[in-house]
Amino acid sequence: xxxxxxxxxxxxxxxxxxxxxxxxxxxxxxxxxxxxxxxxxxxxxxxxxxxxxxxxxxxxxxxxxxxxxxxxxx
Numbered sequence: 001x002x003x004x005x006x007x008x009x010x011x012x013x014x015x016x017x018x019x020x021x022x023x024x025x026x027x028x029x030x031x032x033x034x035x036x037x038x039x040x041x042x043x044x045x046x047x048x049x050x051x052x053x054x055x056x057x058x059x060x061x062x063x064x065x066x067x068x069x070x071x072x073x074x
Contacts, residue, residue: 004055016059018052028056 006020016025023045031041038053 004052005059018048018056021047023048023052025056025059028053029060032057 004019005016005025006018007014007016008020011017011020012022012024017023018025018028028041028048032038032053036044038050041053042048042050
């Protein structure tokens with residue numbers, strides 16, 4: 001991730017963000033999930049770089065490396 005994903009309690013309430021900017025990882029993932037391409041995101045947010053988007057995906061992939069999921073009682 002090359003230190004592109006940062007966590008700072010003073011920025012976006014401590015949510016993981018891109019390079020200390022106010023772009024939470026969750027927003028970028030939502031844009032991608034909605035169908036936006038990397039190129040569209042970069043065109044709309046000029047201070048982001050392709051490597052930022054790739055680091056976001058790598059960060060999300062690492063979060064899925066868990067042993068198992070269990071249902072919580074409702």
